Amino acid sequence: MFLDLADALAQITDLVKRSLGPLGNGLTFTLDFAVDFGIQLAATIILFVVVAIFFWKPITKILEARREKIDQDLDEAEKAKESAKEIELELQEELKQAKQKVKDMLDKAEKDANIKRDEIINQARKDAKNRMDNLEIELENEKKSMEQEIRKEIVEVAFQAAEKIVSREIERDKYLDVVDNILKGANE
Numbered sequence: 001m002f003l004d005l006a007d008a009l010a011q012i013t014d015l016v017k018r019s020l021g022p023l024g025n026g027l028t029f030t031l032d033f034a035v036d037f038g039i040q041l042a043a044t045i046i047l048f049v050v051v052a053i054f055f056w057k058p059i060t061k062i063l064e065a066r067r068e069k070i071d072q073d074l075d076e077a078e079k080a081k082e083s084a085k086e087i088e089l090e091l092q093e094e095l096k097q098a099k100q101k102v103k104d105m106l107d108k109a110e111k112d113a114n115i116k117r118d119e120i121i122n123q124a125r126k127d128a129k130n131r132m133d134n135l136e137i138e139l140e141n142e143k144k145s146m147e148q149e150i151r152k153e154i155v156e157v158a159f160q161a162a163e164k165i166v167s168r169e170i171e172r173d174k175y176l177d178v179v180d181n182i183l184k185g186a187n188e
Contacts, residue, residue: 157182
């Protein structure tokens, strides 16, 4: 059952030559070679004719349909790309408008805050002026009250001085001494 190596190689070589047909014996031109070549040439021509008649148009249609589908997909992709660009431009415009709205809102809020601040400051100034006016009135009333008290005291002191002067003899030196004593008492 086992062959030696030389027999195995010889059988493989013989099998290869038989498989190659006339080419297996070299390029010698023989009748078998011409017949085999003719049959092979006829089979190839018949194969091309059969493919051309039965398969060429369907395969071409399939390939053409495939090409059209690819072209359609490319057109759709281009349209989608253009649409995406348009959407991007629209979104950028909307973003720009939104930023402007936010800026306008912030400006309005700042103006409102400034107006409110001015109102508060003006009200505080009015309140401060009213307080100052009230304080001035109170001070004026207090001043008048103190002047009246001082007048009363001066009148009383003058009355007391007059009593002292009248009760004594009217002598010029004594009168001057009494006035000096009254003035000294008022200063103390």
